[in-house]
Amino acid sequence: MTEPLVLGIETSCDETGVGIVRGHTLLADAVASSVDEHARFGGVVPEVASRAHLEAMVPTIERACETAGIRPYDVDAIAVTSGPGLAGALLVGVAAAKALAFALGKPIYGVNHLAAHVAVDQLEHGPLPEPAIAMLVSGGHSSLLRVTDLTAGVDPMGATIDDAAGEAFDKVARLLGLGFPGGPVIDREARSGSSVAIDFPRGLTARHDLERHRFDFSFSGLKTAVARWVEARERSGEPVPVADVAASFQEAVCDVLVRKALDAASSEGIEDLVIGGGVAANSRLRVMAEERAAGLGIRVRVPRPGLCTDNGAMVAALGAEMVARGRTPSALDLPADSSQPITSVLV
Numbered sequence: 001m002t003e004p005l006v007l008g009i010e011t012s013c014d015e016t017g018v019g020i021v022r023g024h025t026l027l028a029d030a031v032a033s034s035v036d037e038h039a040r041f042g043g044v045v046p047e048v049a050s051r052a053h054l055e056a057m058v059p060t061i062e063r064a065c066e067t068a069g070i071r072p073y074d075v076d077a078i079a080v081t082s083g084p085g086l087a088g089a090l091l092v093g094v095a096a097a098k099a100l101a102f103a104l105g106k107p108i109y110g111v112n113h114l115a116a117h118v119a120v121d122q123l124e125h126g127p128l129p130e131p132a133i134a135m136l137v138s139g140g141h142s143s144l145l146r147v148t149d150l151t152a153g154v155d156p157m158g159a160t161i162d163d164a165a166g167e168a169f170d171k172v173a174r175l176l177g178l179g180f181p182g183g184p185v186i187d188r189e190a191r192s193g194s195s196v197a198i199d200f201p202r203g204l205t206a207r208h209d210l211e212r213h214r215f216d217f218s219f220s221g222l223k224t225a226v227a228r229w230v231e232a233r234e235r236s237g238e239p240v241p242v243a244d245v246a247a248s249f250q251e252a253v254c255d256v257l258v259r260k261a262l263d264a265a266s267s268e269g270i271e272d273l274v275i276g277g278g279v280a281a282n283s284r285l286r287v288m289a290e291e292r293a294a295g296l297g298i299r300v301r302v303p304r305p306g307l308c309t310d311n312g313a314m315v316a317a318l319g320a321e322m323v324a325r326g327r328t329p330s331a332l333d334l335p336a337d338s339s340q341p342i343t344s345v346l347v
């Protein structure tokens with residue numbers, strides 16, 4: 001059998017993504033973002049995102065089919081993010097996917113957004129090693145997972161107990177007046193700053209925290225520490241060294257993420273670490289993970305930055321894996337589940 005041709009739809013946040021893959025080969029990755037419409041609010045406004053998805057959906061599907069050189073009838077299956085994400089935004093994608101699947105008479109797979117962030121790496125680096133440790137770092141989630149079969153389920157090892165890593169980037173960028181989303185701007189600012197200028201706290205790394213939270217994350221204390229530091233500086237009338245704050249903050253986040261991910265891999269005797277989600281686009285995180293893993297004999301896989309942030313190709317990639325492994329498709333009345341747990345990879 002030839003590899004499955006799958007069209008994937010992603011609308012969990014502010015990106016309308018439509019991707020088309022054949023097995024592990026990426027054919028099209030069309031993304032329409034409403035990020036500019038949210039920027040002045042400093043965060044994603046759900047209702048604005050839902051309306052933007054409605055407007056962008058059909059043109060983005062058409063653009064993806066054109067790029068891939070296929071007609072919708074050619075696909076073997078439709079995949080869609082069923083959750084987690086913004087309820088209204090998810091509904092637009094799920095409704096579009098159902099309409100396509102019904103009209104074309106093709107199976108539909110409602111898949112987990114977080115698992116899709118892991119699956120996308122297959123489009124760049126080939127089949128996922130199994131078992132692997134996956135670290136998922138996005139605007140809404142930060143988790144460490146043990147993956148034996150991505151299409152069947154994953155075992156959560158740890159997660160953030162407060163803010164997600166991307167959320168911390170967004171909040172710190174806001175308090176530095178750098179705009180939204182914060183990750184890319186902090187990444188850029190940090191390049192001209194010193195990562196050792198300010199010693200910001202590393203959450204949940206003290207010995208007494210490790211007993212209960214060895215693989216969990218906490219970034220809200222770090223965010224507060226940055227805010228206090230900046231306030232003190234402003235009170236004293238001195239200029240805020242934005243690049244140094246950005247670099248030192250980024251170093252603190254990456255240090256904790258990489259330390260815990262490598263500890264998870266070592267503790268399980270697993271030699272492969274996959275990093276996914278928007279924060280995986282961070283240039284410092286990528287270099288630090290590579291460097292530290294090499295010393296431990298652990299291989300690191302991170303998709304290229306454009307595939308780390310939300311897109312439709314990741315959903316198509318997970319859908320293609322579902323087809324290839326013979327998973328039963330979802331029912332046509334599948335729900336959009338805004339709080340779909342990571343343990344549920346296919347609804």
Ligand code: KG4
Nearest residue numbers: 138139140166181183278279281282309310
């Ligand atoms: O995965 P994603 O696109 O959407 C969610 O599922 O949340 O992740 C978005 C998050 C945002 O918080 C954004 O600031 C962060 O990823 N991000 C980055 C970078 N690019 C995006 N964080 C750090 N460094 C980056 N280069």
Ligand code: ZN
Nearest residue numbers: 138277278310
């Ligand atoms: Zn995401």
